[in-house]
Amino acid sequence: xxxxxxxxxxxxxxxxxxxxxxxxxxxxxxxxxxxxxxxxxxxxxxxxxxxxxxxxxxxxxxxxxxxxxxxxxxxxxxxxxxxxxxxxxxxxxxxxxxxxxxxxxxxxxxxxxxxxxxxxxxxxxxxxxxxxxxxxxxxxxxxxxxxxxxxxxxxxxxxxxxxxxxxxxxxxxxxxxxxxxxxxxxxxxxxxxxxxxxxxxxxxxxxxxxxxxxxxxxxxxxxxxxxxxxxx
Numbered sequence: 001x002x003x004x005x006x007x008x009x010x011x012x013x014x015x016x017x018x019x020x021x022x023x024x025x026x027x028x029x030x031x032x033x034x035x036x037x038x039x040x041x042x043x044x045x046x047x048x049x050x051x052x053x054x055x056x057x058x059x060x061x062x063x064x065x066x067x068x069x070x071x072x073x074x075x076x077x078x079x080x081x082x083x084x085x086x087x088x089x090x091x092x093x094x095x096x097x098x099x100x101x102x103x104x105x106x107x108x109x110x111x112x113x114x115x116x117x118x119x120x121x122x123x124x125x126x127x128x129x130x131x132x133x134x135x136x137x138x139x140x141x142x143x144x145x146x147x148x149x150x151x152x153x154x155x156x157x158x159x160x161x162x163x164x165x166x167x168x169x170x171x172x173x174x175x176x177x178x179x180x181x182x183x184x185x186x187x188x189x190x191x192x193x194x195x196x197x198x199x200x201x202x203x204x205x206x207x208x209x210x211x212x213x214x215x216x217x218x219x220x221x222x223x224x225x226x227x228x229x230x231x232x
Contacts, residue, residue: 058127062120064121095212160183175214
């Protein structure tokens with residue numbers, strides 16, 4: 001289930017993002033200037049994305065300018081208070097926590113073949129188009145969460161022998177929580193089996209296992225309770 005850098009990975013079957021534009025003619029936007037300090041970074045990222053099957057060179061009449069943004073704000077939205085309450089309710093009374101990070105989560109979803117040309121973007125190295133769901137599309141977060149909620153549907157709502165739900169999910173963060181260590185190992189096994197079955201890839205450097213406390217959606221969670229994240 002872990003992804004290795006440069007390794008191609010298959011999109012999850014049954015989930016395709018569509019970009020409906022009706023009969024609107026292609027839109028071409030003038031490229032932005034890229035600071036010299038970021039040019040090499042852009043080149044290395046393009047090489048990586050092409051190698052992993054995320055994008056490819058394009059001759060599309062559509063084109064958007066490339067914009068390099070901070071990784072920290074990639075989701076482009078804040079967590080709604082009601083959703084926070086629902087997520088945290090699954091963690092109350094738990095003693096062991098593991099967090100799994102989906103590797104470039106949006107890229108698990110393919111773009112409808114007829115709409116791929118609409119994702120094209122201009123770089124100093126030519127025009128490219130996405131084969132997988134880009135981060136910057138308005139409907140991308142909703143499409144991604146529909147996929148996550150479907151792939152892990154039973155684990156997100158099914159109760160174990162203690163009457164607990166073991167999995168919470170927000171965007172590309174999967175949080176497994178359990179009352180006992182034995183239960184935690186069992187819950188982790190089920191989640192990993194599902195990842196392998198569906199082709200979900202995880203980023204090893206951002207996965208944490210068997211913690212007694214963890215920071216999640218702006219809160220610090222432990223066996224002692226839930227409190228605001230002191231770093232926020």
